[in-house]
Amino acid sequence: MASRALAVWQNRQVVNLLVRRELKVKYQKSILGYAWSLLDPLAQAAIYFFVFGVLFNARVAPGGEDAPGGYALFLLSGILPWMWMSTALNDASRALITHAKLITTMKVPREIFPLAVVQTKFIEYLLTWPVLLLFVIVLGGQTGWTLLWLPVAIAVQFVFTLGITLFLASLNVLLRDVQRIVRILNRVLFYSSPIIYPMFQVMESERIPGWFKTLYEMNPLVGIFQMHHAVWFPTEQPTQFILWSTVAGALIMFVIGYLTFRRLETAVLKEL
Amino acid sequence: MAEPVIEAKGLGVKFAMNRRRRLSLREMFIHGSKRDPNKGGDFWPLRNVSFEVAKGDCVGIVGKNGTGKSTLLKLIAGVLIPDEGEVTVRGKIAPLLELRAGFSDDLTGRENVNLVGSLHGMTPKMLEEKFQEIVDFAELRSGYIDMPVRHYSSGMKVRLGFALISQLQHPIMLVDEVLAVGDKAFRRKCYDTIEKMLENDRTMVLVSHNEGDLKRFCNRGLYIKDGSLVADTDITSALAAYNADTQAEIEARKKKSGGDGKAA
Numbered sequence: 336m337a338s339r340a341l342a343v344w345q346n347r348q349v350v351n352l353l354v355r356r357e358l359k360v361k362y363q364k365s366i367l368g369y370a371w372s373l374l375d376p377l378a379q380a381a382i383y384f385f386v387f388g389v390l391f392n393a394r395v396a397p398g399g400e401d402a403p404g405g406y407a408l409f410l411l412s413g414i415l416p417w418m419w420m421s422t423a424l425n426d427a428s429r430a431l432i433t434h435a436k437l438i439t440t441m442k443v444p445r446e447i448f449p450l451a452v453v454q455t456k457f458i459e460y461l462l463t464w465p466v467l468l469l470f471v472i473v474l475g476g477q478t479g480w481t482l483l484w485l486p487v488a489i490a491v492q493f494v495f496t497l498g499i500t501l502f503l504a505s506l507n508v509l510l511r512d513v514q515r516i517v518r519i520l521n522r523v524l525f526y527s528s529p530i531i532y533p534m535f536q537v538m539e540s541e542r543i544p545g546w547f548k549t550l551y552e553m554n555p556l557v558g559i560f561q562m563h564h565a566v567w568f569p570t571e572q573p574t575q576f577i578l579w580s581t582v583a584g585a586l587i588m589f590v591i592g593y594l595t596f597r598r599l600e601t602a603v604l605k606e607l
Numbered sequence: 608m609a610e611p612v613i614e615a616k617g618l619g620v621k622f623a624m625n626r627r628r629r630l631s632l633r634e635m636f637i638h639g640s641k642r643d644p645n646k647g648g649d650f651w652p653l654r655n656v657s658f659e660v661a662k663g664d665c666v667g668i669v670g671k672n673g674t675g676k677s678t679l680l681k682l683i684a685g686v687l688i689p690d691e692g693e694v695t696v697r698g699k700i701a702p703l704l705e706l707r708a709g710f711s712d713d714l715t716g717r718e719n720v721n722l723v724g725s726l727h728g729m730t731p732k733m734l735e736e737k738f739q740e741i742v743d744f745a746e747l748r749s750g751y752i753d754m755p756v757r758h759y760s761s762g763m764k765v766r767l768g769f770a771l772i773s774q775l776q777h778p779i780m781l782v783d784e785v786l787a788v789g790d791k792a793f794r795r796k797c798y799d800t801i802e803k804m805l806e807n808d809r810t811m812v813l814v815s816h817n818e819g820d821l822k823r824f825c826n827r828g829l830y831i832k833d834g835s836l837v838a839d840t841d842i843t844s845a846l847a848a849y850n851a852d853t854q855a856e857i858e859a860r861k862k863k864s865g866g867d868g869k870a871a
Contacts, residue, residue: 346726348725349722349725349726352721352722352725353722356714356718356722360713433711434711436709436710436711436712437709437711437722437723437726438686439681439686439704439709440684440686440702440703440704440708440709441684441686441702441709441723441726441727442684442685442686442700442702443726600688601688601690604686604687604688605620605622605687
């Protein structure tokens with residue numbers, strides 16, 4: 336595994352190239368370009384704000400209505416990183432297939448293609464930060480030491496997303512159903528993580544049995560998004576249990592993804 | 608003797624017979640293992656192939672269509688992983704497989720050259736220096752280099768691929784049927800390039816159906832028949848063995864159709 340990691344590192348220039356090309360193609364082909372990667376999450380955030388914040392009049396921002404930033408900031412700080420994950424999952428299943436020609440003519444560490452997908456989406460996520468900051472200023476969001484949660488959240492999310500991407504990319508070459516499953520998976524993951532609702536609503540609900548709450552806490556995405564929220568809402572800082580189960584979950588996902596990828600490699604190469 | 612540059616030991620690859628292109632989950636779960644769509648058994652396009660290639664050799668691989676010549680090249684290139692045996696390659700490889708250098712259709716010629724070039728370890732500076740040379744060698748009409756490769760003719764793709772690959776300073780070159788596509792003028796240029804490369808003590812493995820090309824460059828020949836290596840000699844004998852088998856086959860077919868004719 337160490338030698339493979341080294342090979343990937345030696346090809347980092349190629350990964351950068353793939354990423355840059357992907358972004359270039361995306362932004363060149365459409366008129367709005369960069370604006371598209373903002374419009375999508377903003378539209379989503381607006382919809383959820385309208386439905387939950389206005390229609391249901393839910394006092395859902397953690398720390399009550401008067402929390403700096405309010406529900407709008409809460410939504411955005413969850414949806415923007417979510418877009419990173421969900422778009423990466425969407426592209427994951429095609430990561431190897433789109434580069435089939437390259438892969439079947441040249442010996443490169445095949446891992447770089449899933450890696451490039453995750454990295455591309457990560458950069459798109461970084462590009463949404465100016466907008467988030469704009470909202471922070473307008474809505475009066477506050478942060479402090481909790482800003483330190485951000486790099487942790489990003490690191491864990493990167494490892495987790497890369498794990499899933501490796502897994503899906505290799506599996507999809509052999510089983511094209513994966514592409515469809517991903518769409519459902521995407522939606523399930525979205526609602527099973529505290530992205531548009533604060534976590535305490537699950538934890539304090541009396542209609543949800545205790546074992547389910549524990550299971551819920553163990554979902555690595557819960558920790559990841561709690562950390563993203565915690566940057567602006569200190570009450571959302573994950574507990575020790577959530578933090579470690581998230582880190583462990585991300586690492587396990589990565590190992591599973593990587594092993595699957597290696598295991599299927601022989602078959603994948605024949606199939607491409 | 609120095610260590611061989613390419614060393615293949617008992618190489619074998621298997622494909623599942625009757626493998627449907629896309630196995631779907633439904634088939635996997637619902638039919639279970641009883642009605643496995645892949646039950647056709649295994650098929651070995653290549654098995655028990657062992658050989659060594661020394662530095663500076665030019666090896667020609669001959670054989671009928673579908674006997675595993677291209678598969679063998681892919682194994683050497685490392686884009687297929689063998690199910691049996693192993694192949695050791697000492698040195699970097701410049702591959703030109705299945706008439707292409709790994710260009711993707713959506714990108715322009717320029718982007719492809721940059722991408723594939725850097726995948727092969729060319730630095731941006733090297734690429735910049737060599738770029739014009741590559742384009743000139745490929746004889747692309749002006750403007751084509753900034754068009755998606757999708758719009759290229761097959762000849763143009765091959766020319767650009769060959770132009771790029773031949774710029775690589777890698778010690779081993781794998782070439783699959785490329786010379787068959789270019790027009791006469793381009794072929795001459797390829798010949799010159801290949802000769803120059805061979806003079807520089809580079810190693811080459813060539814798959815071709817063109818006896819002239821093979822005899823011209825190769826000092827060794829591998830004859831592959833039905834997935835196994837039947838001859839590993841000089842190119843003339845390998846070609847002779849191949850031709851003898853082809854001749855025998857044609858005669859057998861003639862006899863068979865003749866026999867059918869009488870019976871009818």
